[in-house]
Amino acid sequence: MKKLTTLFLVTIMTTGLFAQNITGKISGNVTSDGQPLVGANVILEGTSSGAATDVNGTYYIFDVQPGTYTLRVNYIGYKAQIVSNVRVTVGLTTNQDFELEVAAVEGETVEVTAEKPLIEVSQTNVARTLDSEAIDNFAVRNVTSMVAAQAGVVVQHDGMHIRGSRSEEIGYTLEGASMTGASGKVVSNAIPEALEAVAVQVGGYDASIGNANGGMVQQSLKTGGSRLSGYVLTDNMGGGDPWVATGDKDITAGISGPIGSNMRFMAAVRKTSTENYSSNSRWFTPFTIGGGAPISDKVGGLTSSGDYMVLDKDNGNYTFRDGANHDGVYDPVADPTDELRGGGTGHGYAWDNTQDNLNFNGTLQMDMNPLVLRLAGSYNSYTYSSAGLPIQGMFNTRRHETANQNYMLNLKATYFLNTNTYLRANVRTVKRLYESYDRAFEEKGTFKAGHDSKLQDWLKWGNRDEVAKIDSNWSRHFGTPGQDPYLAGYQYNEPSNYNINGFRFNRDGARRGGYSKGEDGYVGFDAEFVSQMGEHEVKLGTAYTSYGYRRYSYGGINSLNSKIGVDSTLTDAVNGETDRILTEIVTARLSSWIGYDPLGRDWDASAAQKNAYDEPRNPWNFSFYLNDKFEAGDLIVNAGLRYEAINQANKDLLDYDNPPIDKNATIVAADHAEYGFKDMPTQSYLMPRIGLGFPLSDRSQFH
Structure with missing residues (x-):
């Protein structure tokens, strides 16, 4: 055992490790008639953790996961005492004293329920903690909203702020692992039902916490109990008046319990889908202009294009191309050549903000006293697309979609050298993949998501003939308004905005973005040594984290397509991904990249033009x-x-x-x-x- 202990200590202290402490500590005194009881056994029921009191009657139980526990104290000749509802908080010491009575009959037991203190006397900074009960009772099932409700926290359009800090100065952890990669993007929050505690620290940290100037949000997942249990929650607000319904659909399920005598597990999954997930669609009240009469679109604000717009909150909103009789009225019975170009059904607003989200959280804990292993994981996959500005884009049904995949794994090992000293080591990794593309092309199978697409795929989004295969109404808006959109010269002339008395509205089929992709994450190793020396809790720790990221964005679809329309030989250069097209993109500054080349390939794909400056970054x-x-x-x-x-x-x-x-x-x-x-x-x-x-x-x- 001594050799094993020595090897374990040497291994973790030489790998350069340390993790944030998301566990708590229980301490107190065991007395009788005010006199300390030496050697009393204090047991944390349901675990292998416990301690014996010292010469002062004091005990310490270390590295306790946040949660509610039951403590039991036994001492020969005295009544056993059981205290339930003992709450352990992230990073703090829970004090629980015992006053034992002499037992008249062997086996007598006294049961007590602990009361939650009004203040946490063991904290030395401003901190707020939501336990599982507070999380379950919170009005909104959203971790960000829970944090935002705490004192000193403000959420604005540019993100969350703690004590006036910038949003990027806030640290986010789940099970002690940072949830931000090299880009600073918060990868994921936990499923509320899977959380045991959320702690918000506002500055004044001890030396164990870094990478957060403004504040720290620490999330801890639940540990399975001694009995198998599960739950299923559903929510559906997808129907009804579009001005009232949120479009939320939610199903959450979880299961937890024991595996054998020394293992506990918890698993939770949440699937949500939302229409109109953003409040953008409700930033205005439905309105009528000109009494609902058609208003002419003017090219350059002067010349009528033959397109008209109707804005009528009672009878609907739509755009149309006036037919052969040029009467400025949409009446396909009187004039069959009148063409509806946008809206015309229901409320006439192209909201269609959508989001699909799949989350998984889980823990597996193995208690092999004196060694405790805990594996925690989080996975998140989501896609979202937005209608953009609600008035400007009210007739545009075309959407750009962003897809993300994130995961986190954290393995923690805690080894108790004795009741007052332990070692803890963590190995953790976080990964994020993201991509942005034209949703309709992906849904039709013309574009394949997955980071392997090419320039020739993205250029199709601005090509009238390719757009016509997706939606014929979109292709009808190419070219100069009022002219034949299928003229050869208009193949790459993308839809312009309606000009209605100087106000701009997107035509249906206006492209909403270019292509982008990227990935970032990290691998971290950390460890700490903790020892209680009388009234001093001494901690020694170290950490090393290696990040990696690369990102790419192409916004020159219209620019390059216009050149292809003039010089068709560029098509071969695009399809062949030659150095000629690479030079063209660099010269015209059509893309931005780190870790890729200008075409979105690996940074060294072109032997002739590769540059070490473009290598992936590894801070x-x-x-x-x-x-x-x-x-x-x-x-x-x-x-x-x-x-x-x-x-x-x-x-x-x-x-x-x-x-x-x-x-x-x-x-x-x-x-x-x-x-x-x-x-x-x-x-x-x-x-x-x-x-x-x-x-x-x-x-x-x-x-």
């Missing part, structure tokens, strides 16, 4: 800390020192007076020895941390 950070938490009755002092080293894996100019760019701000000599780029240096920080807390009363606290 990393390393941290080390030492923290002492002194707990003397009601007085809590957190003092620590944290070191961080951050490498951004990015470039900087060698000479700011001679940047390697031309007059068009295009990089022309990234690797030039005198005025090119250089690697940015690793940045190091040494940060002292100190926090103080003590209660002023049972309702107020100083920290």
